[in-house]
Amino acid sequence: AVTLWARSPDTAAEMAKTRENKERLPGIELPESVTVTSDPEELLKADTILLSMPAQTVRAFVESHRDRLDGTTLVACCKGIDLETLTGAAGTVAESLPGAVPAVLTGPSFAADIARGLPTALTLACARPEEAIRLQESLSTPCLRLYRTSDVVGAELGGALKNVIAIACGACIGKGYGVSARAALMTRGFAEMQRLAAHRGADPVTLMGLSGFGDLTLTCTSDMSRNYRFGLAWGAGEDFDTSATVEGVKTAQAVARLSREQGIDMPITRLVADVVDGEIDISDALGQLLSRPLKEE
Ligand SMILES: NC(=O)C1=CN([C@@H]2O[C@H](COP(=O)(O)OP(=O)(O)OC[C@H]3O[C@@H](n4cnc5c(N)ncnc54)[C@H](OP(=O)(O)O)[C@@H]3O)[C@@H](O)[C@H]2O)C=CC1
Ligand SMILES: O=C(CO)COP(=O)(O)O
Numbered sequence: 001a002v003t004l005w006a007r008s009p010d011t012a013a014e015m016a017k018t019r020e021n022k023e024r025l026p027g028i029e030l031p032e033s034v035t036v037t038s039d040p041e042e043l044l045k046a047d048t049i050l051l052s053m054p055a056q057t058v059r060a061f062v063e064s065h066r067d068r069l070d071g072t073t074l075v076a077c078c079k080g081i082d083l084e085t086l087t088g089a090a091g092t093v094a095e096s097l098p099g100a101v102p103a104v105l106t107g108p109s110f111a112a113d114i115a116r117g118l119p120t121a122l123t124l125a126c127a128r129p130e131e132a133i134r135l136q137e138s139l140s141t142p143c144l145r146l147y148r149t150s151d152v153v154g155a156e157l158g159g160a161l162k163n164v165i166a167i168a169c170g171a172c173i174g175k176g177y178g179v180s181a182r183a184a185l186m187t188r189g190f191a192e193m194q195r196l197a198a199h200r201g202a203d204p205v206t207l208m209g210l211s212g213f214g215d216l217t218l219t220c221t222s223d224m225s226r227n228y229r230f231g232l233a234w235g236a237g238e239d240f241d242t243s244a245t246v247e248g249v250k251t252a253q254a255v256a257r258l259s260r261e262q263g264i265d266m267p268i269t270r271l272v273a274d275v276v277d278g279e280i281d282i283s284d285a286l287g288q289l290l291s292r293p294l295k296e297e
Contacts, residue, residue, distance in 0.1 A: 003035045003042055012038035028115040043068040048075060048135065050105065051089060054245050055080025055160070058089040062096045073101040073131060075124075075139075079159035079215075080247040081254040088156035090125075101131055104152055105139065106159035107210035108218035110225075114144060121145045123211040125155035147210060154206030157197045159215055163227045163248030164255060164269050165189030166219040170231020171275075171282050174238075185268060186220050192266040196255065199264050234275075235282060249276055267292065 006012040015021050016036040019029050030036070043049065043065060051058055055078040062069060074097070076089030085092065090102035107122035114120050124139065124146045126132035136148045149155060168189065169182045190213065197207050206212060219225045223232065227248040233240040240246075256273035259266040271285040280288070 001035065002031075002033060003037055003046065004030070005040075005042060006036065006038050009038040012036050025111060025115055028112070040065060040068060043072075046072060048073045048138070050075045050077050051093075052077045054078060055089055055247055056083060056250055058082070059085065059092050059096070062092060066097065070097045070099040073103060073126075073135070075103040075105050075135065076156065077105050078247070079106060079163055080251045081160050081258070083250045083254045086254050086258050088153075088160055090152050090156050101126065101128060102152060103131070103135055104155045104159075104211075105135075105146075106155050106215065108214040110218075110222075112224070117143045119143050119145075121147065121210055121214075123147050123149055123155050123206075123209060125149045125152045125206075125211070127152055149203075149206055149209070149211075151203045151206040153200050154197050154202030155211040157200060157202055158193060158207050158209075158212030160247070160251050161193040161196065161255065161269070162189075162212070162216040162219050163246075164252040164272050165193070165216060165248075166225055166227035167231040167234070167246070167248040167252065168268050168272050169220040170225075170228040170233075171235035172231070172286075174232040174235020175282055175286075176235075177286065182220065186216060189220075189268050190216055192269055196259065196264055196266060199262060248272070252276055 049072055051074055053061060058078060059082055074093045078089050081088055082092060090104050093100050093102040103126035105122060105124055109120045109122055124136045126135055127150050132148050136146045140146045168185050172182050172185055193212060194204060194207050198204060219227055223229055226244050226246050230240050230246045252269055252273040253276060256270045259270060267289060271288060274280050275282060275285055
């Protein structure tokens, strides 16, 4: 049985009545088998909980429901790095809930595509082999093919870091710099992702898979992506809906801090953070990238 827990009783009641989330996923009917609730005690009944919320909200959520979540398998579906602790959601779960099993579900996928039953392939990461197999089997469907890895750190970082590069790519296109420049940003952005992941002990192979290269490709080239669209609007000097979840903004700030503190070369990510912080504009950021000393690839 699947239960959809919403934090707001009004939202849960509306979804239970209309079988739709008009704000978040309009036009998609909830399957009959899904029960909707806002009762936190329902969390106690679950053997597996998928955390589908913005990355910056996970820590407070986990802490406020600590007693209801400890001992459960928690699958992080969010893609971001916590601005205060500089960890991803699985890292937050591991630190806050010693009895829980952290896992990650990530990879190239728009919610609207999955909800429509379009074919999708994702990465399921869990350090415990038996639990990884259980999750892979129970979350796969005829349209949703899950690949398995034990590299939680690598899977989590790929999904978080690509959002920052997607903002840069959107800005590049929005500013009119062209698709060749975007290909350069994607490739050199991927090099930054690999560098940080290696520093964190991730397997480079994970980054080359769905959760890294796969999601980078999707997010940097599709205007279904909020991170990419945010960058597009930024580059074009247009307004963007501030209520939209654009994970790459805070993740850029978090990762820029991490790269400075740990001495990891991540020029694109740092410049996205500088532009977010209003320290430089996009043309200056490009100028800085192009004027760096020439080096080996
Ligand atoms: N949308 C997509 O296509 C994909 C999204 N993701 C990732 O999933 C994560 C969530 O994104 P998405 O669902 O699109 O974002 P949305 O902004 O559409 O929805 C956020 C959800 O989180 C809930 N929420 C917000 N704050 C809290 C909180 N403090 N405690 C509990 N629940 C909260 C919201 O509830 P409420 O409605 O009450 O505000 C809502 O249900 C992000 O990290 C994103 O990168 C990953 C792959 C695809
Ligand atoms: O992660 C995603 C696609 O895999 C969703 O991207 P956005 O959060 O940029 O919309």
